[in-house]
Amino acid sequence: xxxxxxxxxxxxxxxxxxxxxxxxxxxxxxxxxxxxxxxxxxxxxxxxxxxxxxxxxxxxxxxxxxxxxxxxxxxxxxxxxxxxxxxxxxxxxxxxxxxxxxxxxxxxxxxxxxxxxxxxxxxxxxxxxxxxxxxxxxxxxxxxxxxxxxxxxxxxxxxxxxxxxxxxxxxxxxxxxxxxxxxxxxxxxxxxxxxxxxxxxxxxxxxxxxxxxxxxxxxxxxxx
Numbered sequence: 001x002x003x004x005x006x007x008x009x010x011x012x013x014x015x016x017x018x019x020x021x022x023x024x025x026x027x028x029x030x031x032x033x034x035x036x037x038x039x040x041x042x043x044x045x046x047x048x049x050x051x052x053x054x055x056x057x058x059x060x061x062x063x064x065x066x067x068x069x070x071x072x073x074x075x076x077x078x079x080x081x082x083x084x085x086x087x088x089x090x091x092x093x094x095x096x097x098x099x100x101x102x103x104x105x106x107x108x109x110x111x112x113x114x115x116x117x118x119x120x121x122x123x124x125x126x127x128x129x130x131x132x133x134x135x136x137x138x139x140x141x142x143x144x145x146x147x148x149x150x151x152x153x154x155x156x157x158x159x160x161x162x163x164x165x166x167x168x169x170x171x172x173x174x175x176x177x178x179x180x181x182x183x184x185x186x187x188x189x190x191x192x193x194x195x196x197x198x199x200x201x202x203x204x205x206x207x208x209x210x211x212x213x214x215x216x217x218x219x220x221x222x223x224x
Contacts, residue, residue, distance in 0.1 A: 001034050004064065005207045009073035009200050011035060011051075012066045014209045017186030021056045021065055035067055055081055058157065060172070062212045063090070063191025076199030081154070087195040090149040090159055091138075093188035093216060094168040095178070097145055102136040104152075107165055111156045117175060118157045120165035131155045133162055141219040144171060148192075159189060171216070188216065 001019065005012040015021070015031055023030045036049040051067050052074030066086075068074035080086050107120040108128035121128060132152035139146035147168075149159055157176070163169060164176035170189050172182035182188070195206045211217040 001031060001038075002210070003038070004209060005205070007198075007201075009068065009070045010066060010077070010198070010205075011039070011069055012064055012194065012207050015057055015062055015065045015191075017060050017062045017184060017212065020059050022053060031065060032067065039069070052077075054078055055086075055154070057191055058160075058187075058189075060185060060187040061189045061191065062186065062209075063189075064088075064194050064207060064209045065191070066194065073199055080196060080199060084152070085196060088151045088191065089193040089195075090151065091190045091192045091211075092147045092149060092159065092163060093141075093144050093171045093220070094147060094163060095144055095171060096168045098135065098137060098147065098166060098168050102134075104132065104134045105162045105166060107131050107162050109155045109158065109161060118155065118161040120161045129153075129155050131158045131162060133159060135163075139220040141216065141221065144188075144216065144220075146220045160187070184214075186212070186214075190217075 002014040004014050013035060019031045020028055021031045032051055032053055036051050039049045054066055054068055054077040057065055068077050108124050109118045109120055109131045110125055110128045111118045134150040135147045137145060138148045160170055160173055160176045169177035170187050172178055173187040174181050190212060191209060193208045198205050
């Protein structure tokens with residue numbers, strides 16, 4: 001965990017692919033507790049530290065995770081995430097070239113709780129939720145392609161599911177059709193940038209996450 005932005009109300013950290021945001025059945029220490037400990041030590045706070053979770057990233061995904069340090073910020077950020085006022089940009093490495101260099105994908109996602117997996121359809125289905133993202137091809141390496149993704153809705157496994165539906169599963173994502181896993185258990189999906197109007201100061205904030213360690217991310221050529 002690396003802190004990339006912090007003020008009185010908000011803290012944004014760069015999550016590694018192995019970290020979980022909130023506690024789950026694995027019993028591993030979640031990111032929310034790591035950040036609380038960081039704040040407790042940094043500000044020498046006695047007792048419990050307030051920290052609100054406003055969104056999540058899947059465990060194998062790296063990149064920016066935002067937390068609220070005050071209840072005022074938590075309430076406002078929750079509303080901002082609900083109404084799409086927080087703009088999230090992701091980078092994904094895929095093996096297969098997408099059919100178009102840039103396009104908007106609209107699908108209807110049905111979540112299977114037992115499998116912890118979503119399925120994408122072209123038309124509405126019972127229980128489905130509309131999922132929209134915009135992707136753009138921004139780079140390549142010898143064997144892979146880099147997509148920049150603007151997320152318009154926030155559905156379960158949305159990017160993973162929609163890219164797989166398009167025929168471009170994310171590298172390392174066995175659940176959604178990648179032929180091989182990554183050695184560290186990650187998938188090549190990175191929450192790269194977040195932009196929003198600060199809920200308290202009303203100033204514009206833009207934060208960019210450093211790229212994950214690993215040769216593949218460093219090999220990408222942005223000369224396209």
